[in-house]
Amino acid sequence: xVARSGDIGRTVHVNEVLDPALxxxxxxxxxxxxxxxxxxxxxxxxxxxxxxxxIRWHLRSAMSEAELHLRGVNLGIEVLKATPVDEGLRKGTDxxxxxxxxxxxxxxxxxxxxxxxxxxxxxxxxxxxxxxxxTLVWEFNPARDSSEAENIHLEWSKSGTLHILPANLxxxxxxxxxxxxxxxxIRLGRSPIPAVWAIDYTIGxxxxxxxxxxxxxxxxxxxxxASILLLSMSGLAQSxxxxxxxxxxxxxxxxxxxxxxxxxxxxxxxxxxxDNAMKRIDWKKLSAAHGRGLRVxxx
Numbered sequence: 001x002v003a004r005s006g007d008i009g010r011t012v013h014v015n016e017v018l019d020p021a022l023x024x025x026x027x028x029x030x031x032x033x034x035x036x037x038x039x040x041x042x043x044x045x046x047x048x049x050x051x052x053x054x055i056r057w058h059l060r061s062a063m064s065e066a067e068l069h070l071r072g073v074n075l076g077i078e079v080l081k082a083t084p085v086d087e088g089l090r091k092g093t094d095x096x097x098x099x100x101x102x103x104x105x106x107x108x109x110x111x112x113x114x115x116x117x118x119x120x121x122x123x124x125x126x127x128x129x130x131x132x133x134x135t136l137v138w139e140f141n142p143a144r145d146s147s148e149a150e151n152i153h154l155e156w157s158k159s160g161t162l163h164i165l166p167a168n169l170x171x172x173x174x175x176x177x178x179x180x181x182x183x184x185x186i187r188l189g190r191s192p193i194p195a196v197w198a199i200d201y202t203i204g205x206x207x208x209x210x211x212x213x214x215x216x217x218x219x220x221x222x223x224x225x226a227s228i229l230l231l232s233m234s235g236l237a238q239s240x241x242x243x244x245x246x247x248x249x250x251x252x253x254x255x256x257x258x259x260x261x262x263x264x265x266x267x268x269x270x271x272x273x274x275d276n277a278m279k280r281i282d283w284k285k286l287s288a289a290h291g292r293g294l295r296v297x298x299x
Contacts, residue, residue, distance in 0.1 A: 011213035014075060014205060017063065017222050020055035027227045027274075055230060062225035066218060069283045077204035077212055080119065082129070084198070095200075101131060104196035117160030119203050123211040125152050125162060129198040140164070157206050221281050224274040231271050 016022055063075050081095040089095055099119070108114050115128075130138035142149035153163045205214045 010216055011207050011210050012216050012219040013212050014063075014077060014214055015212070017214070017219045018056055018059050020050075020052040020059075023055055023059065023223060023226070023230075027223050028231075050230065050233070055226070058226040058230055059222060062222040065225060066222055070287050073205075073287070074119075074121075074203060075205055075214060075218075077123065077202065078119075079200075079202050081200050082198035101195040102197040102199065103192040103194045104130070105192040111163070113164035114155075115162050115164070115197055115199065117162065117199065117201065120160035121158045121203060121206045122154060122160045122162075123157070123202045123204050123206055125154055125199065125201045127200040128152060128164065130196055131198060132193075132196070157209075160203075215286070217281060218286060221278055224278045227274050228271050231274075 067073060067075050078096040079094070080097050080099050081089065082099050082101055085095070085098055091098070102115065126143060128140045129136055140148045140151050142152070151165055153165055155161045155163055204212055207213045207215055
């Protein structure tokens with residue numbers, strides 16, 4: 001039986017990369033191996049004593065550095081809400097960022113209401129609203145009615161291109177009285193019209209069509225980058241600031257070297273191994289895999 005990609009772990013969810021417990025398990029578990037029982041317990045106690053928030057901060061910092069290597073590709077998951085945001089929703093809890101409405105152009109209708117989202121990659125589209133000036137005239141809300149999800153077609157998640165395929169367009173084009181509706185007015189009017197599309201959607205990595213996932217090699221780089229400083233901090237705590245001590249009995253002399261003046265610390269060998277592992281990543285190939293590509297505009 002051939003293993004599937006999900007079984008062999010070619011991708012990792014970004015939440016795993018920011019988990020301090022998983023960092024201890026995957027990158028600090030072997031530090032106590034080969035030590036005497038008392039020394040092993042002391043070493044584990046030091047690593048367990050590093051606050052989770054300290055570990056999470058260095059993992060976040062390494063992830064931010066990776067985004068710079070990938071030329072600004074977003075590795076985190078963000079929930080975007082278009083204005084006007086529903087009352088009661090709290091920034092930082094229910095959503096991450098408030099975004100502006102997008103303009104409407106007549107060319108969009110000719111391409112089945114194609115809309116190019118400014119941010120991506122796109123994981124999911126939660127809601128689409130259309131405003132005619134400041135009046136809400138159209139809404140697709142799958143959270144309210146699951147059947148409305150069929151009207152939203154996310155064609156290209158990386159570039160953020162979607163289409164609206166309304167099942168009952170006539171109900172919008174023609175009013176219940178038989179008169180021409182708002183959409184007909186828009187279609188025959190001047191184009192483009194600003195601030196029409198209010199789209200709520202979620203962005204983040206989407207590797208191998210697995211929302212929220214990044215390549216395992218990229219997760220490994222982030223772990224290694226954070227580990228170097230964390231191991232240095234732990235080594236300094238284990239040695240209590242000392243690099244080496246020597247005692248001469250005949251001459252009755254004692255010398256002490258501080259780690260601040262030394263090149264190598266107690267975990268320097270492992271730090272070097274992590275640094276070498278980081279150099280193996282091919283940023284050019286990763287950038288190509290995560291890039292959004294060229295976008296063709298509509299006129």
